[in-house]
Amino acid sequence: MLLLDYFSEPSPIMYLFLSLSTIWIIKYLYQSVKRLYSLPPGPFGIPIFGYYPFLKHHSYIQFDQLSKKYGPVFSLKLGQFDTFVVCGWDNLKDAFANDALLARPAKGFISGIENTLSVISMSGDAWREHRRLSLHVLRNVGLGKREMETLISEEIHQFLSSLETNVIDLPERQMPSVSNNISALLFGHIFDYNDPEKVSTGQIVARLCNIFQFTGITSYLPWLTKPLIFLGKANLKIIQKAQMHLNEFISREVSKHKNKVDSTEIEDYIDGYLNVQSKRKDEIFNDNVLRRNVITFFVAGSETVTSTLTWAIMYLVQYPQYQEKIRSEIKEAIGTEKRPDFSDRQKMPFTLAFLYEVQRIESIVATNLIRRASQDTKIGPYNVPKDSLVLFNFWSVHHDPKLWPNPDKFDPNRFLTDNGTKVVKPPYLVPFSAGKRACPGEGLANVELFLYTVGILQRFKIKSDKPLSFEAINGLTRRPKYKPDLIFEKISF
Numbered sequence: 001m002l003l004l005d006y007f008s009e010p011s012p013i014m015y016l017f018l019s020l021s022t023i024w025i026i027k028y029l030y031q032s033v034k035r036l037y038s039l040p041p042g043p044f045g046i047p048i049f050g051y052y053p054f055l056k057h058h059s060y061i062q063f064d065q066l067s068k069k070y071g072p073v074f075s076l077k078l079g080q081f082d083t084f085v086v087c088g089w090d091n092l093k094d095a096f097a098n099d100a101l102l103a104r105p106a107k108g109f110i111s112g113i114e115n116t117l118s119v120i121s122m123s124g125d126a127w128r129e130h131r132r133l134s135l136h137v138l139r140n141v142g143l144g145k146r147e148m149e150t151l152i153s154e155e156i157h158q159f160l161s162s163l164e165t166n167v168i169d170l171p172e173r174q175m176p177s178v179s180n181n182i183s184a185l186l187f188g189h190i191f192d193y194n195d196p197e198k199v200s201t202g203q204i205v206a207r208l209c210n211i212f213q214f215t216g217i218t219s220y221l222p223w224l225t226k227p228l229i230f231l232g233k234a235n236l237k238i239i240q241k242a243q244m245h246l247n248e249f250i251s252r253e254v255s256k257h258k259n260k261v262d263s264t265e266i267e268d269y270i271d272g273y274l275n276v277q278s279k280r281k282d283e284i285f286n287d288n289v290l291r292r293n294v295i296t297f298f299v300a301g302s303e304t305v306t307s308t309l310t311w312a313i314m315y316l317v318q319y320p321q322y323q324e325k326i327r328s329e330i331k332e333a334i335g336t337e338k339r340p341d342f343s344d345r346q347k348m349p350f351t352l353a354f355l356y357e358v359q360r361i362e363s364i365v366a367t368n369l370i371r372r373a374s375q376d377t378k379i380g381p382y383n384v385p386k387d388s389l390v391l392f393n394f395w396s397v398h399h400d401p402k403l404w405p406n407p408d409k410f411d412p413n414r415f416l417t418d419n420g421t422k423v424v425k426p427p428y429l430v431p432f433s434a435g436k437r438a439c440p441g442e443g444l445a446n447v448e449l450f451l452y453t454v455g456i457l458q459r460f461k462i463k464s465d466k467p468l469s470f471e472a473i474n475g476l477t478r479r480p481k482y483k484p485d486l487i488f489e490k491i492s493f
Protein backbone atom coordinates (compact mmCIF):
# COMPACT_ATOMS: atom_id res chain seq x y z
CA MET A 1 0.00 0.00 0.00
CA LEU A 2 1.29 3.43 -0.92
CA LEU A 3 1.78 5.94 1.88
CA LEU A 4 -0.83 8.28 0.36
CA ASP A 5 -3.38 5.45 0.32
CA TYR A 6 -2.64 4.88 3.96
CA PHE A 7 -3.48 8.52 4.76
CA SER A 8 -6.51 8.56 2.48
CA GLU A 9 -8.03 5.72 4.48
CA PRO A 10 -6.89 6.45 8.02
CA SER A 11 -7.14 3.64 10.48
CA PRO A 12 -8.44 4.20 14.06
CA ILE A 13 -4.83 3.97 15.29
CA MET A 14 -3.84 6.69 12.90
CA TYR A 15 -6.74 8.84 14.14
CA LEU A 16 -5.55 8.33 17.69
CA PHE A 17 -1.94 9.11 16.78
CA LEU A 18 -2.88 12.30 14.88
CA SER A 19 -5.20 13.48 17.66
CA LEU A 20 -2.59 12.92 20.38
CA SER A 21 0.12 14.64 18.30
CA THR A 22 -2.14 17.63 17.69
CA ILE A 23 -2.99 17.88 21.39
CA TRP A 24 0.73 17.63 22.28
CA ILE A 25 1.68 20.37 19.77
CA ILE A 26 -1.12 22.69 20.95
CA LYS A 27 -0.15 22.11 24.59
CA TYR A 28 3.56 22.72 23.79
CA LEU A 29 2.78 25.93 21.89
CA TYR A 30 0.39 27.11 24.60
CA GLN A 31 2.98 26.46 27.34
CA SER A 32 5.77 28.13 25.33
CA VAL A 33 3.68 31.24 24.69
CA LYS A 34 2.47 31.29 28.30
CA ARG A 35 6.07 30.93 29.50
CA LEU A 36 7.23 33.69 27.16
CA TYR A 37 4.49 35.99 28.43
CA SER A 38 5.30 35.21 32.05
CA LEU A 39 8.96 36.21 31.56
CA PRO A 40 9.98 39.86 31.76
CA PRO A 41 10.63 41.40 28.32
CA GLY A 42 14.06 41.31 26.73
CA PRO A 43 15.86 41.10 23.40
CA PHE A 44 15.23 38.18 21.02
CA GLY A 45 18.01 35.99 19.76
CA ILE A 46 18.28 33.25 17.15
CA PRO A 47 17.24 29.59 17.41
CA ILE A 48 19.58 27.29 19.37
CA PHE A 49 22.10 30.03 20.28
CA GLY A 50 19.66 32.64 21.56
CA TYR A 51 21.23 36.05 22.18
CA TYR A 52 24.67 34.54 22.87
CA PRO A 53 26.23 35.43 19.46
CA PHE A 54 25.28 39.08 20.04
CA LEU A 55 26.98 39.35 23.42
CA LYS A 56 29.87 41.82 23.44
CA HIS A 57 33.18 41.46 25.27
CA HIS A 58 32.01 43.88 27.95
CA SER A 59 28.57 42.25 28.28
CA TYR A 60 27.86 43.97 31.62
CA ILE A 61 27.81 47.38 29.82
CA GLN A 62 25.57 45.95 27.11
CA PHE A 63 23.24 44.57 29.84
CA ASP A 64 23.20 47.97 31.50
CA GLN A 65 22.12 49.55 28.19
CA LEU A 66 19.48 46.85 27.62
CA SER A 67 18.08 47.49 31.09
CA LYS A 68 17.36 51.09 30.05
CA LYS A 69 15.12 49.69 27.31
CA TYR A 70 13.60 46.62 28.98
CA GLY A 71 13.66 47.48 32.70
CA PRO A 72 15.81 46.68 35.76
CA VAL A 73 15.16 42.93 35.40
CA PHE A 74 14.98 41.55 31.87
CA SER A 75 15.19 38.12 30.32
CA LEU A 76 16.91 36.71 27.29
CA LYS A 77 17.81 33.31 25.95
CA LEU A 78 21.55 32.60 26.24
CA GLY A 79 22.33 29.33 24.52
CA GLN A 80 19.77 26.86 25.77
CA PHE A 81 18.96 28.76 28.96
CA ASP A 82 16.37 31.37 29.88
CA THR A 83 18.54 33.95 31.59
CA PHE A 84 17.47 36.78 33.87
CA VAL A 85 19.67 39.84 34.23
CA VAL A 86 19.19 41.86 37.41
CA CYS A 87 20.40 45.45 37.08
CA GLY A 88 18.47 47.48 39.68
CA TRP A 89 19.48 47.63 43.35
CA ASP A 90 15.96 47.00 44.77
CA ASN A 91 15.65 43.79 42.79
CA LEU A 92 19.24 42.76 43.48
CA LYS A 93 18.66 43.16 47.23
CA ASP A 94 15.66 40.88 46.83
CA ALA A 95 17.67 38.31 44.87
CA PHE A 96 20.50 38.20 47.44
CA ALA A 97 18.02 37.12 50.11
CA ASN A 98 16.34 34.46 47.97
CA ASP A 99 17.39 30.89 48.88
CA ALA A 100 15.99 29.59 45.59
CA LEU A 101 18.76 31.51 43.79
CA LEU A 102 21.79 29.95 45.46
CA ALA A 103 22.47 27.22 42.88
CA ARG A 104 24.93 27.36 39.97
CA PRO A 105 24.45 26.02 36.39
CA ALA A 106 23.90 22.26 36.69
CA LYS A 107 27.07 21.39 34.76
CA GLY A 108 29.24 24.08 36.31
CA PHE A 109 31.29 26.60 34.37
CA ILE A 110 33.77 24.50 32.38
CA SER A 111 31.69 21.52 31.36
CA GLY A 112 33.42 19.46 28.67
CA ILE A 113 36.84 20.57 29.91
CA GLU A 114 36.69 19.54 33.55
CA ASN A 115 33.64 17.79 34.88
CA THR A 116 34.43 17.64 38.60
CA LEU A 117 32.62 20.50 40.33
CA SER A 118 34.25 22.49 43.14
CA VAL A 119 32.83 24.65 45.91
CA ILE A 120 32.48 27.57 43.46
CA SER A 121 30.38 25.58 40.97
CA MET A 122 28.45 23.10 43.14
CA SER A 123 24.78 23.40 44.04
CA GLY A 124 22.47 22.14 46.79
CA ASP A 125 23.69 20.02 49.69
CA ALA A 126 27.08 19.24 48.11
CA TRP A 127 27.79 23.00 47.90
CA ARG A 128 26.53 23.67 51.44
CA GLU A 129 28.71 20.88 52.89
CA HIS A 130 31.81 21.87 50.96
CA ARG A 131 31.47 25.54 51.74
CA ARG A 132 30.95 24.81 55.45
CA LEU A 133 33.89 22.38 55.56
CA SER A 134 36.19 24.68 53.54
CA LEU A 135 35.55 27.69 55.74
CA HIS A 136 35.85 25.62 58.91
CA VAL A 137 39.23 24.20 57.86
CA LEU A 138 40.54 27.54 56.56
CA ARG A 139 39.58 29.28 59.81
CA ASN A 140 41.26 26.55 61.85
CA VAL A 141 44.50 27.07 59.94
CA GLY A 142 44.44 30.85 60.23
CA LEU A 143 41.86 32.56 57.98
CA GLY A 144 40.55 35.64 59.76
CA LYS A 145 43.01 35.26 62.64
CA ARG A 146 45.76 37.51 63.91
CA GLU A 147 48.49 35.02 62.81
CA MET A 148 47.27 35.35 59.23
CA GLU A 149 47.71 39.10 59.38
CA THR A 150 51.26 38.67 60.70
CA LEU A 151 51.98 36.31 57.81
CA ILE A 152 50.62 38.79 55.25
CA SER A 153 52.60 41.60 56.84
CA GLU A 154 55.81 39.54 56.54
CA GLU A 155 54.97 38.68 52.93
CA ILE A 156 54.44 42.37 52.11
CA HIS A 157 57.79 43.18 53.73
CA GLN A 158 59.48 40.68 51.37
CA PHE A 159 57.54 42.05 48.40
CA LEU A 160 58.52 45.66 49.13
CA SER A 161 62.18 44.67 49.49
CA SER A 162 62.00 43.05 46.06
CA LEU A 163 60.44 46.07 44.32
CA GLU A 164 62.69 47.78 41.83
CA THR A 165 62.48 51.39 40.74
CA ASN A 166 60.94 50.64 37.36
CA VAL A 167 58.03 48.24 37.23
CA ILE A 168 56.52 47.55 33.85
CA ASP A 169 54.21 44.68 34.60
CA LEU A 170 52.83 45.31 38.08
CA PRO A 171 50.35 42.37 38.12
CA GLU A 172 53.15 40.00 37.17
CA ARG A 173 55.28 41.32 40.04
CA GLN A 174 52.43 41.39 42.51
CA MET A 175 50.73 38.06 41.80
CA PRO A 176 53.49 35.78 43.28
CA SER A 177 53.40 37.79 46.50
CA VAL A 178 49.58 37.92 46.79
CA SER A 179 49.25 34.23 45.93
CA ASN A 180 51.72 33.37 48.71
CA ASN A 181 49.11 34.50 51.25
CA ILE A 182 46.53 31.98 50.08
CA SER A 183 49.27 29.36 49.47
CA ALA A 184 50.20 29.52 53.15
CA LEU A 185 46.63 28.54 54.06
CA LEU A 186 46.18 25.90 51.36
CA PHE A 187 49.60 24.24 51.22
CA GLY A 188 51.16 25.22 54.54
CA HIS A 189 54.08 26.93 52.80
CA ILE A 190 54.89 29.84 50.53
CA PHE A 191 56.94 29.88 47.30
CA ASP A 192 60.07 31.72 46.33
CA TYR A 193 59.15 34.38 43.73
CA ASN A 194 61.58 32.70 41.30
CA ASP A 195 60.48 29.10 41.95
CA PRO A 196 60.21 27.81 38.32
CA GLU A 197 57.08 25.75 39.02
CA LYS A 198 55.38 28.70 40.67
CA VAL A 199 56.50 31.09 37.92
CA SER A 200 55.03 28.89 35.18
CA THR A 201 51.83 28.38 37.19
CA GLY A 202 51.54 32.15 37.71
CA GLN A 203 51.91 32.75 33.98
CA ILE A 204 49.28 30.14 33.18
CA VAL A 205 46.85 31.59 35.73
CA ALA A 206 47.40 35.09 34.29
CA ARG A 207 46.69 33.81 30.76
CA LEU A 208 43.61 31.92 31.94
CA CYS A 209 42.35 35.02 33.74
CA ASN A 210 42.61 37.05 30.53
CA ILE A 211 40.65 34.68 28.32
CA PHE A 212 38.22 32.78 30.54
CA GLN A 213 34.83 34.21 31.48
CA PHE A 214 32.36 32.46 33.79
CA THR A 215 29.70 33.82 31.44
CA GLY A 216 31.36 32.23 28.40
CA ILE A 217 30.48 29.50 25.95
CA THR A 218 31.26 26.66 28.41
CA SER A 219 28.45 27.88 30.68
CA TYR A 220 25.80 28.73 28.08
CA LEU A 221 26.45 26.20 25.33
CA PRO A 222 28.11 23.30 27.18
CA TRP A 223 27.33 20.83 24.37
CA LEU A 224 29.50 22.93 22.02
CA THR A 225 32.61 22.78 24.19
CA LYS A 226 34.01 19.49 22.88
CA PRO A 227 33.45 20.21 19.15
CA LEU A 228 35.04 23.66 19.60
CA ILE A 229 38.06 22.17 21.38
CA PHE A 230 38.39 19.73 18.50
CA LEU A 231 38.26 22.60 16.00
CA GLY A 232 40.72 24.65 18.06
CA LYS A 233 38.25 27.53 18.50
CA ALA A 234 37.28 30.03 21.21
CA ASN A 235 40.55 29.65 23.17
CA LEU A 236 39.15 26.46 24.66
CA LYS A 237 42.35 24.48 24.05
CA ILE A 238 44.29 27.06 26.07
CA ILE A 239 41.73 26.84 28.86
CA GLN A 240 41.94 23.05 28.75
CA LYS A 241 45.76 23.11 28.92
CA ALA A 242 45.68 25.59 31.81
CA GLN A 243 43.28 23.33 33.71
CA MET A 244 45.53 20.33 33.12
CA HIS A 245 48.58 22.27 34.34
CA LEU A 246 46.74 23.40 37.48
CA ASN A 247 45.46 19.87 38.12
CA GLU A 248 49.03 18.52 37.95
CA PHE A 249 50.45 21.32 40.10
CA ILE A 250 47.88 20.74 42.85
CA SER A 251 48.06 16.92 42.57
CA ARG A 252 51.78 17.12 43.41
CA GLU A 253 50.98 19.20 46.50
CA VAL A 254 48.27 16.73 47.57
CA SER A 255 50.66 13.76 47.14
CA LYS A 256 53.27 15.49 49.33
CA HIS A 257 50.59 15.90 52.02
CA LYS A 258 49.53 12.27 51.77
CA ASN A 259 53.16 11.19 52.27
CA LYS A 260 53.63 13.27 55.40
CA VAL A 261 55.00 11.26 58.34
CA ASP A 262 52.54 12.66 60.87
CA SER A 263 49.22 12.59 59.10
CA THR A 264 47.23 13.72 62.15
CA GLU A 265 48.72 17.20 62.31
CA ILE A 266 46.48 19.67 60.47
CA GLU A 267 48.59 22.54 59.21
CA ASP A 268 46.69 23.65 56.13
CA TYR A 269 43.56 23.21 54.00
CA ILE A 270 44.79 20.05 52.23
CA ASP A 271 45.53 18.37 55.60
CA GLY A 272 42.13 19.38 56.93
CA TYR A 273 40.24 18.11 53.88
CA LEU A 274 42.14 14.79 53.81
CA ASN A 275 41.35 14.36 57.48
CA VAL A 276 37.62 14.82 56.94
CA GLN A 277 37.75 12.64 53.82
CA SER A 278 39.29 9.78 55.83
CA LYS A 279 36.53 9.99 58.46
CA ARG A 280 33.57 10.41 56.15
CA LYS A 281 32.89 7.81 53.57
CA ASP A 282 30.41 9.75 51.41
CA GLU A 283 31.31 10.03 47.77
CA ILE A 284 31.13 13.84 47.71
CA PHE A 285 34.44 14.09 49.57
CA ASN A 286 37.13 12.76 47.26
CA ASP A 287 40.56 13.58 45.81
CA ASN A 288 39.13 15.12 42.65
CA VAL A 289 36.97 17.59 44.56
CA LEU A 290 39.87 18.38 46.89
CA ARG A 291 42.03 19.21 43.86
CA ARG A 292 39.32 21.40 42.30
CA ASN A 293 38.63 23.19 45.60
CA VAL A 294 42.31 24.00 46.06
CA ILE A 295 42.51 25.36 42.49
CA THR A 296 39.40 27.46 43.13
CA PHE A 297 40.77 29.04 46.30
CA PHE A 298 44.23 29.47 44.78
CA VAL A 299 43.01 31.24 41.62
CA ALA A 300 40.16 33.19 43.27
CA GLY A 301 42.45 34.20 46.12
CA SER A 302 45.28 35.43 43.87
CA GLU A 303 43.76 36.99 40.77
CA THR A 304 41.02 39.10 42.34
CA VAL A 305 43.24 40.83 44.88
CA THR A 306 46.04 41.36 42.31
CA SER A 307 43.62 42.98 39.83
CA THR A 308 42.11 45.26 42.47
CA LEU A 309 45.55 46.31 43.72
CA THR A 310 46.73 47.06 40.17
CA TRP A 311 43.75 49.38 39.61
CA ALA A 312 44.35 50.97 43.03
CA ILE A 313 48.00 51.75 42.18
CA MET A 314 46.97 53.17 38.81
CA TYR A 315 44.45 55.54 40.45
CA LEU A 316 47.14 56.62 42.91
CA VAL A 317 49.36 57.54 39.98
CA GLN A 318 46.51 59.28 38.15
CA TYR A 319 45.57 61.29 41.26
CA PRO A 320 48.84 62.09 43.13
CA GLN A 321 46.82 64.23 45.57
CA TYR A 322 45.20 61.02 46.89
CA GLN A 323 48.65 59.46 47.38
CA GLU A 324 49.54 62.45 49.53
CA LYS A 325 46.28 62.26 51.45
CA ILE A 326 46.77 58.57 52.28
CA ARG A 327 50.40 59.22 53.15
CA SER A 328 49.39 61.92 55.60
CA GLU A 329 46.94 59.45 57.22
CA ILE A 330 49.81 56.94 57.43
CA LYS A 331 52.00 59.57 59.10
CA GLU A 332 49.30 60.33 61.68
CA ALA A 333 48.02 56.83 62.37
CA ILE A 334 51.06 54.58 61.91
CA GLY A 335 54.20 56.64 61.55
CA THR A 336 57.18 55.82 59.39
CA GLU A 337 58.75 52.88 61.20
CA LYS A 338 55.96 50.61 62.45
CA ARG A 339 54.58 48.07 59.99
CA PRO A 340 50.90 48.77 59.28
CA ASP A 341 48.32 46.49 60.78
CA PHE A 342 44.66 46.10 59.88
CA SER A 343 43.37 47.80 63.03
CA ASP A 344 45.06 51.03 61.82
CA ARG A 345 42.24 51.37 59.30
CA GLN A 346 39.98 52.77 62.01
CA LYS A 347 42.09 55.93 62.03
CA MET A 348 42.33 56.10 58.23
CA PRO A 349 38.90 56.93 56.76
CA PHE A 350 40.22 58.38 53.52
CA THR A 351 42.32 55.26 52.77
CA LEU A 352 39.23 53.07 53.17
CA ALA A 353 37.15 55.48 51.06
CA PHE A 354 39.81 55.32 48.34
CA LEU A 355 39.73 51.49 48.30
CA TYR A 356 35.90 51.45 48.21
CA GLU A 357 35.93 53.84 45.26
CA VAL A 358 38.42 51.64 43.35
CA GLN A 359 36.15 48.64 43.93
CA ARG A 360 33.05 50.57 42.89
CA ILE A 361 34.33 52.20 39.73
CA GLU A 362 36.23 49.17 38.42
CA SER A 363 33.84 46.45 39.69
CA ILE A 364 36.41 43.74 38.92
CA VAL A 365 33.71 41.06 39.12
CA ALA A 366 31.28 42.99 36.92
CA THR A 367 28.53 40.37 36.79
CA ASN A 368 28.17 37.78 39.47
CA LEU A 369 29.15 34.18 38.88
CA ILE A 370 26.02 32.72 37.28
CA ARG A 371 23.27 31.56 39.64
CA ARG A 372 20.44 29.13 38.82
CA ALA A 373 16.89 29.02 40.15
CA SER A 374 16.61 25.70 42.00
CA GLN A 375 12.78 26.02 41.95
CA ASP A 376 10.12 28.35 40.52
CA THR A 377 10.61 31.66 42.29
CA LYS A 378 10.32 35.46 41.96
CA ILE A 379 12.64 38.42 41.77
CA GLY A 380 10.50 41.42 42.78
CA PRO A 381 7.32 41.10 40.68
CA TYR A 382 8.96 38.85 38.05
CA ASN A 383 8.38 35.10 37.85
CA VAL A 384 11.60 33.09 37.51
CA PRO A 385 10.96 29.51 36.34
CA LYS A 386 13.01 26.64 37.80
CA ASP A 387 16.40 26.16 36.10
CA SER A 388 16.55 29.66 34.64
CA LEU A 389 20.00 31.22 34.97
CA VAL A 390 20.36 34.51 36.81
CA LEU A 391 23.04 37.18 36.45
CA PHE A 392 23.47 39.96 38.99
CA ASN A 393 24.89 42.98 37.18
CA PHE A 394 27.07 44.62 39.85
CA TRP A 395 28.40 47.05 37.24
CA SER A 396 24.91 48.54 36.76
CA VAL A 397 24.38 49.00 40.47
CA HIS A 398 27.86 50.48 40.95
CA HIS A 399 27.29 52.96 38.10
CA ASP A 400 23.66 53.88 38.77
CA PRO A 401 23.49 57.72 38.82
CA LYS A 402 20.54 57.53 41.25
CA LEU A 403 22.82 55.85 43.80
CA TRP A 404 26.14 57.49 42.87
CA PRO A 405 26.00 61.08 41.55
CA ASN A 406 28.37 61.44 38.61
CA PRO A 407 29.17 57.69 38.65
CA ASP A 408 31.98 57.78 36.06
CA LYS A 409 34.02 60.20 38.12
CA PHE A 410 36.64 58.69 40.44
CA ASP A 411 35.84 60.37 43.73
CA PRO A 412 36.67 58.68 47.08
CA ASN A 413 35.05 61.59 48.92
CA ARG A 414 31.61 60.18 48.09
CA PHE A 415 32.17 57.67 50.94
CA LEU A 416 33.14 60.30 53.53
CA THR A 417 30.89 62.17 55.96
CA ASP A 418 31.32 64.64 58.80
CA ASN A 419 33.95 66.77 57.08
CA GLY A 420 35.87 63.76 55.94
CA THR A 421 36.34 62.24 59.37
CA LYS A 422 34.06 59.21 58.89
CA VAL A 423 33.78 56.63 56.13
CA VAL A 424 30.44 55.01 55.31
CA LYS A 425 30.03 51.96 53.09
CA PRO A 426 26.51 51.93 51.61
CA PRO A 427 24.78 48.53 51.29
CA TYR A 428 24.73 48.89 47.52
CA LEU A 429 28.52 48.65 47.25
CA VAL A 430 28.71 44.89 46.66
CA PRO A 431 32.04 43.91 45.04
CA PHE A 432 31.98 40.63 46.97
CA SER A 433 28.28 39.96 46.28
CA ALA A 434 26.04 39.42 49.34
CA GLY A 435 23.83 36.84 51.02
CA LYS A 436 24.54 33.17 51.74
CA ARG A 437 26.70 32.66 48.65
CA ALA A 438 28.76 35.85 48.97
CA CYS A 439 32.53 35.65 48.51
CA PRO A 440 34.06 33.73 51.44
CA GLY A 441 37.39 35.51 50.86
CA GLU A 442 36.08 39.03 51.57
CA GLY A 443 37.79 39.29 54.98
CA LEU A 444 41.14 38.09 53.65
CA ALA A 445 40.89 40.33 50.57
CA ASN A 446 40.13 43.42 52.68
CA VAL A 447 43.17 42.80 54.91
CA GLU A 448 45.39 42.33 51.86
CA LEU A 449 44.06 45.39 49.99
CA PHE A 450 44.60 47.62 53.00
CA LEU A 451 48.01 46.30 54.03
CA TYR A 452 49.53 46.24 50.52
CA THR A 453 48.25 49.74 49.66
CA VAL A 454 49.41 51.26 52.93
CA GLY A 455 52.68 49.27 52.94
CA ILE A 456 53.57 50.47 49.45
CA LEU A 457 52.69 54.12 50.13
CA GLN A 458 54.62 54.11 53.40
CA ARG A 459 57.78 53.30 51.47
CA PHE A 460 57.28 54.55 47.90
CA LYS A 461 56.07 57.46 45.81
CA ILE A 462 54.59 56.02 42.62
CA LYS A 463 54.50 57.84 39.31
CA SER A 464 54.63 57.28 35.59
CA ASP A 465 56.32 59.11 32.74
CA LYS A 466 53.63 57.97 30.34
CA PRO A 467 49.86 58.54 30.44
CA LEU A 468 48.07 55.50 31.86
CA SER A 469 45.27 53.77 29.99
CA PHE A 470 42.26 52.75 32.07
CA GLU A 471 40.88 50.49 29.34
CA ALA A 472 39.92 47.07 30.74
CA ILE A 473 39.73 43.52 29.47
CA ASN A 474 37.00 41.35 30.85
CA GLY A 475 38.21 37.85 31.65
CA LEU A 476 37.96 36.05 34.95
CA THR A 477 38.02 39.59 36.38
CA ARG A 478 38.15 43.06 34.84
CA ARG A 479 41.83 43.91 34.66
CA PRO A 480 43.80 46.68 32.93
CA LYS A 481 44.30 45.98 29.24
CA TYR A 482 47.76 47.55 29.05
CA LYS A 483 50.64 46.99 31.43
CA PRO A 484 51.10 50.18 33.45
CA ASP A 485 54.64 51.53 33.20
CA LEU A 486 55.37 52.66 36.77
CA ILE A 487 58.20 54.26 38.70
CA PHE A 488 58.54 53.44 42.41
CA GLU A 489 60.61 56.10 44.20
CA LYS A 490 61.79 55.28 47.74
CA ILE A 491 60.73 58.01 50.15
CA SER A 492 61.80 59.19 53.54
CA PHE A 493 59.16 61.14 55.43
Ligand code: HEM
Binds near residue numbers: 182296305369433
Ligand atom coordinates in the same frame (compact mmCIF):
# COMPACT_ATOMS: atom_id res chain seq x y z
C1 HEM B 1 38.99 41.77 45.76
C2 HEM B 1 38.90 40.48 45.91
C3 HEM B 1 37.70 39.63 45.62
C4 HEM B 1 36.52 39.92 44.99
C5 HEM B 1 36.09 41.25 44.38
C6 HEM B 1 35.73 38.71 44.99
C7 HEM B 1 34.45 38.61 44.48
C8 HEM B 1 33.69 37.45 44.48
C9 HEM B 1 32.35 37.35 43.96
C10 HEM B 1 31.54 38.49 43.37
C11 HEM B 1 31.96 36.06 44.11
C12 HEM B 1 30.62 35.46 43.68
C13 HEM B 1 29.69 35.29 44.84
C14 HEM B 1 28.26 34.92 44.47
O1 HEM B 1 28.02 34.01 43.70
O2 HEM B 1 27.36 35.59 44.98
C15 HEM B 1 33.04 35.35 44.72
C16 HEM B 1 33.01 34.00 45.03
C17 HEM B 1 34.06 33.32 45.60
N1 HEM B 1 35.26 33.85 46.03
FE1 HEM B 1 35.81 35.78 45.93
N2 HEM B 1 36.43 37.71 45.62
C18 HEM B 1 37.63 38.23 46.03
C19 HEM B 1 38.62 37.57 46.75
C20 HEM B 1 38.60 36.24 47.10
C21 HEM B 1 39.61 35.57 47.89
C22 HEM B 1 40.84 36.24 48.51
C23 HEM B 1 39.23 34.26 47.97
C24 HEM B 1 39.95 33.14 48.70
C25 HEM B 1 39.94 32.97 49.96
C26 HEM B 1 37.97 34.11 47.26
C27 HEM B 1 37.28 32.93 47.10
C28 HEM B 1 36.03 32.83 46.54
C29 HEM B 1 35.29 31.58 46.44
C30 HEM B 1 35.76 30.20 46.88
C31 HEM B 1 34.05 31.89 45.86
C32 HEM B 1 32.89 30.93 45.56
C33 HEM B 1 31.92 30.93 46.72
C34 HEM B 1 30.71 30.03 46.50
O3 HEM B 1 30.34 29.77 45.36
O4 HEM B 1 30.15 29.59 47.51
N3 HEM B 1 37.62 35.34 46.75
N4 HEM B 1 34.09 36.22 44.95
